[in-house]
Amino acid sequence: PETSLTGTALNAGSQNITTITGKNTQAWGYKNGILGPTFRIQSGSTVSIPFTNGLTEETNIHWHGLLVPAAMDGHPDQMVMPGKTFNYSFKIDQRAGLSWYHPHPHEKTGKQVFMGLAGLFIIESAEEKALNLPAGAYELPLVIQDKRLNTSGGIDYSPTMDEVMIGYMGETIIVNGVHSPFHNVATRTYRLRVLNGSNGRIYNLALSNGNAFTVIGSDGGLLPAPETVTDLLLAPGERVDLLVDFSKSALNSEVYLQSSVFSGVNSQGRQAFKIVKFVVNKAETDSFKLPTSLPEIAPISSSATTKIRTFDIGVGMGTSGGHGGSMAMKGMHTINGKVYSGERIDESVPLNSTEIWEFNNSAGDEPHPMHLHGTFFQVVSRTGGRSRLIASEKGLKDTVLVMPGEKVRIIIKFTNAGKFAFHCHNLEHEDDGMMLNFEVK
Numbered sequence: 495p496e497t498s499l500t501g502t503a504l505n506a507g508s509q510n511i512t513t514i515t516g517k518n519t520q521a522w523g524y525k526n527g528i529l530g531p532t533f534r535i536q537s538g539s540t541v542s543i544p545f546t547n548g549l550t551e552e553t554n555i556h557w558h559g560l561l562v563p564a565a566m567d568g569h570p571d572q573m574v575m576p577g578k579t580f581n582y583s584f585k586i587d588q589r590a591g592l593s594w595y596h597p598h599p600h601e602k603t604g605k606q607v608f609m610g611l612a613g614l615f616i617i618e619s620a621e622e623k624a625l626n627l628p629a630g631a632y633e634l635p636l637v638i639q640d641k642r643l644n645t646s647g648g649i650d651y652s653p654t655m656d657e658v659m660i661g662y663m664g665e666t667i668i669v670n671g672v673h674s675p676f677h678n679v680a681t682r683t684y685r686l687r688v689l690n691g692s693n694g695r696i697y698n699l700a701l702s703n704g705n706a707f708t709v710i711g712s713d714g715g716l717l718p719a720p721e722t723v724t725d726l727l728l729a730p731g732e733r734v735d736l737l738v739d740f741s742k743s744a745l746n747s748e749v750y751l752q753s754s755v756f757s758g759v760n761s762q763g764r765q766a767f768k769i770v771k772f773v774v775n776k777a778e779t780d781s782f783k784l785p786t787s788l789p790e791i792a793p794i795s796s797s798a799t800t801k802i803r804t805f806d807i808g809v810g811m812g813t814s815g816g817h818g819g820s821m822a823m824k825g826m827h828t829i830n831g832k833v834y835s836g837e838r839i840d841e842s843v844p845l846n847s848t849e850i851w852e853f854n855n856s857a858g859d860e861p862h863p864m865h866l867h868g869t870f871f872q873v874v875s876r877t878g879g880r881s882r883l884i885a886s887e888k889g890l891k892d893t894v895l896v897m898p899g900e901k902v903r904i905i906i907k908f909t910n911a912g913k914f915a916f917h918c919h920n921l922e923h924e925d926d927g928m929m930l931n932f933e934v935k
């Protein structure tokens with residue numbers, strides 16, 4: 495269901511739905527069943543979303559990818575207690591793009607998202623509309639998630655210690671809440687807007703017939719230039735905007751969007767698996783021509799940089815005192831040896847300053863998609879590991895994948911004042927403590 499209405503109420507609750515395997519069972523959702531409504535909002539509008547917590551535990555909503563004031567960001571400090579209502583309201587003042595929303599209670603984010611709480615938030619603009627990208631029936635928002643089901647078909651969230659280490663993964667892949675989905679398509683170009691809404695699983699997106707596809711956007715909207723690829727990594731929290739030309743596939747063929755094998759990860763990525771089936775069953779010609787250049791993104795100039803901060807990310811060995819913070823316990827996920835503490839401000843950043851942040855995973859053996867609240871950033875460099883940026887990293891990002899052995903540098907201009915979190919978007923790592931606070935003032 496899509497809604498362009500503001501004032502649409504969301505209500506987190508446990509709901510009886512016919513889920514995934516067709517059995518009548520419980521999941522969590524914001525409206526009717528798993529996943530909330532997709533909002534479609536024009537840039538420039540003001541949004542007002544009354545939210546009621548119908549769960550028996552605290553929750554809230556974080557607007558991932560929306561540049562909202564700190565008080566509306568859904569920081570783990572800002573909980574909505576069971577039975578209470580909070581009105582999220584903010585002005586959308588940013589480029590067009592695909593964002594999403596999900597709960598953010600510290601130590602419970604993984605569980606609440608896995609149980610079904612998440613939704614898409616699409617921002618549209620006149621600038622983007624002028625490009626005449628495939629729209630309507632030819633634009634498909636896709637939320638990819640993996641679920642583990644219990645014997646009655648309900649969602650099972652019960653990570654073991656090992657699963658806290660690697661991230662909680664399910665064996666059942668669902669798209670927009672549906673298991674084994676298929677979609678009939680015509681022989682023309684489609685725009686697939688994909689969110690990896692999984693807790694811990696990374697996908698290497700590819701088409702089963704080996705055809706190339708074109709990456710036109712990522713977390714913060716369109717890229718400055720399209721790039722054609724045959725596969726593309728997508729980590730939890732990341733979004734990509736893809737053009738797939740089904741006129742290159744035979745009429746009456748079936749083409750899967752699948753995850754193909756990739757390396758650099760422990761127990762995932764070893765085998766290919768299917769995500770969604772496209773049945774090419776209608777001949778149709780389109781006159782769609784992709785512009786060779788897309789709206790410009792001014793590079794953030796590194797000569798304006800006033801500070802370089804470095805963050806060692808991974809599993810803390812031993813303890814480290816930190817600055818009056820929690821002690822990192824052996825085996826917990828940490829940033830610079832620290833685990834999350836709600837009150838503590840870990841980094842103080844001057845308002846309107848430009849900084850380079852480096853995430854160092856050179857000693858680690860797990861992938862970490864690192865995410866900042868309250869801002870977009872540009873990826874400057876990756877050294878070690880893959881030693882290059884991939885297509886989706888050449889625009890504005892809010893989440894960047896740092897594989898084992900890699901150091902990734904990002905550049906950020908901090909224009910949004912207040913206290914925000916940054917963390918690994920592997921939600922088990924985040925809940926395990928791999929999150930810090932920064933304050934912009």
Ligand code: C2O
Binds near residue numbers: 556731867915919
């Ligand atoms: Cu999508 Cu702090 O997260």
Ligand code: CU
Binds near residue numbers: 556557559865867868
């Ligand atoms: Cu976020």
Ligand code: CU
Binds near residue numbers: 919923928
């Ligand atoms: Cu991580």
